Amino acid sequence: MTTVAPSTSTTESACEQGSPAASSMSLDSAVQVATVLKALAEPLRIRMLSFITSSPTGEACVCDIATVADVAQPTVSHHLKVLKDVGVLTSERRGTWVYYRVAPALRGAVGVLLDAFAPATLEAAERASAAAGLDDVDHVLTRVAETLAETFPSLTPETVTTTVRESYTALARTAGVRSHLVVTAERFARQRLQDISTAGDTTTVPQVLFVCVANAGRSQLAAGLVRRYAGDRLVVRSAGSAPAGDVHPQVRTVLADLGASPGEAYPKPITDDAVRAADVVVTMGCGDTCPILPGTRYEDWVVGDPALASHEGVLAITDQIDAHVRELLASLLPDLEIPATR
Incomplete structure (x- = not known):
């Protein structure tokens, strides 16, 4: 009896017909593309690309990029x-400055990255984060809202509930430590509700809002100094146009020396509530991200960024901010006695 081995020709033929090898990217091409993507996979570089492509001339000087990026020029x-x-950028020196623009061959690809891929990624992440966060703590947030509704009887329960949930979601997007997120969200919501209830009330204690990019350094230091010198004679808030996950460790050390309690300082986004409630808005390196409202006093302080500074550098930056704070308090509270040293 003769045994006939099963034929593999049909299987092999089907496999060959369905194989995408002929049209897939080669290894060399994949390595080259991966090299470019690796170079792009850094938040600061994405921001730089966005700034350059947003320029009316399609180019930007190093000095301008340094200001927007909020880091040192080197x-x-x-x-x-x-x-x-x-190969993503090209450069041209003009006098003492170097100008950068997107390489002509990659303008279309960079446009797709910034105008289509980036927004789609952010929207998907926001939806996922909001849904996951609220599903896990929904009952806790409900209790927080009920408690705060009793504290702010002039506001509707719907306003309180919405503010609590928005506060939690906003912090959840960037929080570096989530173990105390609900507690932090309750504190943030309480501040926002206070701002909502007092906006436009000229009889309340003056309020100052400090804004930087990450709300992890300069604005936190300024707020800490005001609290130390003015106590409850001023309401002080801080916020960031792009909040970080946590306050810089070196800055947190200085804040502790200023008397800040644990958990008092945490990065939070800027809100319209805080801007409307503020008598003075002080910006530090965040450009024009703050809404401009009539009747509000605006100041822009040029001070160093403690993000990459040494401990000594952070102390020097604190001294810079301290000088500005003293001038601000002298104008708002002329009778306030401020110690010679912090």
Whole structure:
């Protein structure tokens, strides 16, 4: 009896017909693309690209990028060099400054990245974060809202509930530590509800809002100094246009020396409530992200960024901010006695 081995020709033929090898990317091409994507996979570089492409001329000077990126110029130059080395950017020196623009061959691809891929990614992440966060703590947030509704009887329960949930969701997007997120969200919601209830009331204690990019350094230091010097004679808030996950460790050490309690300082986003309630809005490196409202006093302080500074550097920056704070308090509270040293 003869045994006939099963034929594999049909299977092999089907496999060959369905194989995408002929049209898939080669290894060399994949390595080249991965190199460029790796260079792009850094938040600061994405922001730099966005700034350059948003310029009316399609180019930007290193000095302007450093201001918007909120980091030192050598750091900006390093990141720009990385993008230039992989062919994403080109540069041209004009006098003492170097101007950067997107390489002509990649303008379309960079446009798709910033105008289509980035917004879609952010929207998907926001929906997922909000849904997951609220599903897990819904009953806790409900209790928080009920408690705060009793504290702010002039506001509707719907306003209180919405503010609590929005506060939790906003902090959940960037929080570096989530173990105390509900407690922090309750504190943030309480501040916002206070701002909502007092906005436009000229009989209340003056309120100052400090805004920087990450709300992890400069604005926290300014708020800490005001609290130390003015106590309850001023209401002080701080916020960020793009909040970080946590306050910089070196800054937290200084805040503790200023008497800040644990958990008092945490990065939070800027809200319209805080801006409307503020008598003075002080910005530090965040550009024009703050809404401009009539009747509100605005100041912009040019001070160093403690994000990459040493301990000594953070202390020097604190001294810079301290000088500005003293001038501000002298104008708002002329009779306030401020100690010679902090």
